[in-house]
Every structure is written in structure tokens, then in C-alpha cells.
Amino acid sequence: MLAFDGQKLASNYDVFFDRIVNIAGAKVALVDVGDGNIDHLCGPPVMIVWKPKGGTVQGITVEQDGCGAPASVTDNSLYFVPYLLPGASKRVMQWSPQDGLTISGNLTYMPDPGTGWKDVDASKYEDMIDAFHNEAVYRDAETLLGKDMAILAASFLAAGGTKKTASDIVYFDGCAPHNCGGNHGFMAVDQTNHKLYFARSSGKPRMDVWPAVETWPADIKAALDKALGSPN
Structure with missing residues (x-):
């Protein structure tokens, strides 16, 4: 008091x-x-x-x-x-x-102006939220996620470092602090093809996935299954 x-x-x-x-x-x-x-x-x-x-x-x-x-x-x-x-x-x-x-x-929140896909350097990420500093990544994420961007970004606040698939695509999963069951997120950055992949588990029967999981490359889908479980 x-x-x-x-x-x-x-x-x-x-x-x-x-x-x-x-x-x-x-x-x-x-x-x-x-x-x-x-x-x-x-x-x-x-x-x-x-x-x-x-x-x-x-x-x-x-x-x-x-x-x-x-x-x-x-x-x-x-x-x-x-x-x-x-x-x-x-x-x-x-x-x-x-x-x-x-x-x-x-x-x-604004990304660094003028930064594009050629400037992506995942080796410098302290966490996956750093990916959003890049303007090209941010704009593509904004297009995919819309109003869900902030709540998905919150799911990256507690996590370890980044990983790579066999095809050199960087990915990451994390949780909102003390709330993995309610906000567990996944993100992959394909710098070569200028593609982003997101998923979020919030305790519902089906997780939210951007874009549709049927369009995901097999190795990114496998990384998602290992991190969050199958979205189906």
C-alpha cells in the first residue's frame, strides 16, 4: 500500500x-x-x-x-x-x-526505412522480433498478418535463438512469457524466395497459420510440426 x-x-x-x-x-x-x-x-x-x-x-x-x-x-x-x-x-x-x-x-512501430530483402541478416538477430526491423519483411508480415501482427509478435518475447532448415531457411518459435499454452508462435524467413511463414497456437483446436499451410515448403512444415505440433 x-x-x-x-x-x-x-x-x-x-x-x-x-x-x-x-x-x-x-x-x-x-x-x-x-x-x-x-x-x-x-x-x-x-x-x-x-x-x-x-x-x-x-x-x-x-x-x-x-x-x-x-x-x-x-x-x-x-x-x-x-x-x-x-x-x-x-x-x-x-x-x-x-x-x-x-x-x-x-x-x-516503424521498421528501418529503405531496408530490403537483400539486407536481411539473421545472424544478427537476438530474437525473431529483430526481423521486423527490416522494412521489406515488416511490410510483407503486415500484409499476411494484418491486425494480428502485434499479438503474434508478443509470442516471440520468450524464446531461444534461431535455427535453420536443410534449405537454409531461418526459423524460430517462442512464447508470450509464462503463457506458452495461450500464445505460442512460429516464424520462418525465406530470404532467397522473399517469403514469410507464421503460425500461432492459442489453445484452440486449430492453430492460426499464415499463409495456408498447404503452401508451405516441406522442410518448414516439418519445423513447424516439431515446434508447435501439426496445425491440422
């Missing part, structure tokens, strides 16, 4: 004091307040605590979809810039003692 002079400000599973900063002459405390964040997909919401001149202690929580964002400090404002997965767009929030919490703008 977070309280000041007997005034309860917040209560949750996780209450963690971060730091005190000076914003426009006001001392402001930043406190992480969340439910433990067991899925690890994002940080906990942030509570801003301050005392206006002549007033009582105030607290306001900054979050989007249950997620917090790191606070960037300037002399006059706090900015909360969210971490984005491929396909995602979120608000950048701004706070000051004078104006309170406002929307500074929208932030959208």
Missing part, C-alpha cells in the same frame, strides 16, 4: 518506489504500482505523486491497457514513452504540475 500522512494513495500486489524528480519546481515521486505483471509483456503502471502548493498530496496513475511506460524527465514535464511491438501504436503521455496528464502524441 502507498500512503502519505495517513492518506491512502494506492494499493496493489506490487508497490515499488522508483525515484523523486523535480518538475517545474515541484518535487514529484514516481512509484510503480501493479498486480505483479506475471505476463512480463510490459512494465507496471506508474503513479505520479506530488503536493501542489497549499494543497494536499495528489496521485495519478499513468497506464495504457494495464501497462506502464518508463518516465523520461525534462525540466518542465514528464513523458511516458511506451515500448512497442511490431504492428502496435500507443499514446505518448505527458504530465506537468500545471497541466496535469495530457496526450503528447501517438507512437507507431
Whole structure:
């Protein structure tokens, strides 16, 4: 629980004091307040605590979809810039003692401009999400996945490294943290033929596959079967 002079400000599973900063002459405390964040997909919401001149202690929580964002400090404002997965767009929030919490703008995930299939270098991938930095890969993935891109990208957050088929096609499987049964993803990148292959198991009887599994080369289909099981 977070309280000041007997005034309860917040209560949750996780209450963690971060730091005190000076914003426009006001001392402001930043406190992480969340439910433990067991899925690890994002940080906990942030509570801003301050005392206006002549007033009582105030607290306001900054979050989007249950997620917090790191606070960037300037002399006059706090900015909360969210971490984005491929396909995602979120608000950048701004706070000051004078104006309170406002929307500074929208932030959208973007690939590196001008990068094409010739620039793909899977040896540099720390994880498969790095593949989406390439503009050609990103645009092709966007065409295949549409609105499902962000949730599929979340399935790559907890995993090992990349592997290769006998035909030198790079592939990878991973899970949303602590949720392999609900979001287990697969991706293959065929640089030679400029093709992408995706699959996602979410506990439903049939997994989602892009494009239709009947069009997959045999060695990529075999890699999928080994990683996630057969989609049929």
C-alpha cells in the first residue's frame, strides 16, 4: 500500500518506489504500482505523486491497457514513452504540475526505412522480433498478418535463438512469457524466395497459420510440426 500522512494513495500486489524528480519546481515521486505483471509483456503502471502548493498530496496513475511506460524527465514535464511491438501504436503521455496528464502524441512501430530483402541478416538477430526491423519483411508480415501482427509478435518475447532448415531457411518459435499454452508462435524467413511463414497456437483446436499451410515448403512444415505440433 502507498500512503502519505495517513492518506491512502494506492494499493496493489506490487508497490515499488522508483525515484523523486523535480518538475517545474515541484518535487514529484514516481512509484510503480501493479498486480505483479506475471505476463512480463510490459512494465507496471506508474503513479505520479506530488503536493501542489497549499494543497494536499495528489496521485495519478499513468497506464495504457494495464501497462506502464518508463518516465523520461525534462525540466518542465514528464513523458511516458511506451515500448512497442511490431504492428502496435500507443499514446505518448505527458504530465506537468500545471497541466496535469495530457496526450503528447501517438507512437507507431516503424521498421528501418529503405531496408530490403537483400539486407536481411539473421545472424544478427537476438530474437525473431529483430526481423521486423527490416522494412521489406515488416511490410510483407503486415500484409499476411494484418491486425494480428502485434499479438503474434508478443509470442516471440520468450524464446531461444534461431535455427535453420536443410534449405537454409531461418526459423524460430517462442512464447508470450509464462503463457506458452495461450500464445505460442512460429516464424520462418525465406530470404532467397522473399517469403514469410507464421503460425500461432492459442489453445484452440486449430492453430492460426499464415499463409495456408498447404503452401508451405516441406522442410518448414516439418519445423513447424516439431515446434508447435501439426496445425491440422
